Amino acid sequence: MASVVYPAEYLGDIMKPTYYKALWHNCGKCKLHFMSEAPHLKAYLCDECWNKMPHYRTTNVQKVKKGPTHNLPHILRDISSTEIMLYTIGNLICLAIVGYYLWFK
């Protein structure tokens, strides 16, 4: 029975153990180690310190007023005639500069 010889790099890939990201952190207040997958949600504090912190909550949540065009893509929003005029003038100036260099230089 023929034995198969694998190159060392290939074996290294197979035999590599599974690594897990360390999920423990130092508490920002008491320097205690604690485990958490999302430590930023509790400001990098252990559960005990987090619960000791005052928790402020707003009672009157203001609703954002949305106009009739809030959902439209940018190109379909209201464009004022001033914007159109400025855009046209800018284009004409650029065109004039390009034309000048093409025909007179």
Ligand SMILES: [Zn+2]
């Ligand atoms: Zn703590």
